[in-house]
């Protein structure tokens with residue numbers, strides 16, 4: 267194959283967005299993906315007549331002027347069939363034997379919270395300011411849990427303000443920076459959207475455009491090594507024996523994987539590689555997909571978040587296997603008014619499934635299947651408190667754990683959101699797209715921020731850094 271300008275390793279959202287941006291600038295790009303299908307966490311998979319989503323349920327900030335609108339417009343994603351979630355309630359929170367409904371729009375949201383917690387008017391005014399804050403450095407260095415406690419005195423309000431973040435980030439009291447918390451909250455309050463379809467629509471649209479701009483995407487290409495010569499990467503080697511050459515390289519793989527591909531480099535310092543392999547990752551996610559009987563459950567255009575205790579922080583399932591809270595997301599039906607597929611999510615620590623690491627997909631041991639069945643049973647029990655009779659509506663179930671994500675996407679510890687960000691060590695936990703090798707860059711959720719919004723911002727930053735290197739002023 268002829269040499270291209272840029273090779274992108276991995277076709278997650280970040281890899282595809284970088285490929286499209288650089289292809290639009292006139293570069294010849296080649297994306298190499300190890301799986302049979304592109305998309306990483308954004309791909310959906312087929313079971314019977316259903317396409318089940320893995321890492322996409324909803325997105326925030328797509329309204330004109332919203333944080334993701336312009337980037338999605340320029341990537342050709344705004345004319346996908348987006349469905350705005352219910353204006354008066356896009357998150358329904360069941361906690362402490364009460365139900366709280368979040369409306370869309372910052373003003374409407376703050377007013378609704380003041381209605382539930384009239385004694386917290388001052389704290390909610392400060393929270394309103396926080397949602398609009400642009401002081402990135404301060405937010406990166408401030409502990410989210412401590413800050414919320416410093417402005418709000420009612421512990422239940424803090425839980426209500428945090429609840430929808432349980433499946434959008436790792437709610438960990440010790441580490442979460444305010445920056446991560448606000449970016450996983452504010453755009454969704456401005457506006458929240460589901461796709462009238464599955465996450466593959468995003469992946470397919472990005473692929474179509476990359477190809478339209480002359481780029482190429484090859485799947486089944488497991489990159490095993492980046493070859494360095496005279497202080498630059500010159501080519502990649504794949505497990506099937508093929509080799510590809512380029513002037514520049516971008517890795518969308520987890521940074522620890524990227525460092526392992528570089529191997530013994532003259533330029534990439536051992537200390538950097540050590541840091542990338544030792545840095546902690548966030549917890550993963552357990553997902554239970556349900557196929558429902560026709561006409562059994564009216565579609566609901568909001569998420570339901572249900573907690574057994576009055577707490578949604580540090581609640582990921584661990585070795586005790588106890589589920590403490592869930593999020594339920596319904597897929598918009600293709601026909602009619604009834605839901606055909608709903609997903610139940612709960613965060614899960616890697617340690618819960620670590621004993622089964624190394625077992626083969628589709629040939630997992632019985633004990634692993636029993637673990638999944640036990641967690642699924644608890645998820646169903648909790649979901650049944652908000653949707654009475656749910657168990658009788660179910661036709662089929664499928665589930666995935668952090669081990670599934672590790673084996674498919676090669677994400678260490680099956681982490682849902684990549685590197686754990688730590689307010690006390692923000693300089694170390696935020697990773698630059700530039701590496702010590704001048705023509706090797708990185709992108710993806712581990713660098714700055716995760717989720718569709720975070721990965722899109724990071725991809726833009728990677729492209730900016732690469733363009734500066736390619737065309738120095």
Ligand SMILES: Cc1cc2nc3c(=O)[nH]c(=O)nc-3n(C[C@H](O)[C@H](O)[C@H](O)COP(=O)(O)OP(=O)(O)OC[C@H]3O[C@@H](n4cnc5c(N)ncnc54)[C@H](O)[C@@H]3O)c2cc1C
Nearest residue numbers: 276278279280300306307321323324489519710711717718
């Ligand atoms: C259960 C779950 C639900 C989520 N829900 C939402 C949601 O509703 N909204 C939202 O905004 N975000 C959500 N997220 C987060 C979002 O899905 C991710 O942040 C985002 O998709 C990550 O994209 P990425 O570019 O970092 O790469 P990834 O998706 O990690 O993709 C990396 C790609 O690189 C490939 N790769 C790795 N190594 C190699 C190699 N050596 N050779 C070739 N290819 C390689 C992998 O196979 C993979 O395809 C969710 C995440 C999870 C886990």
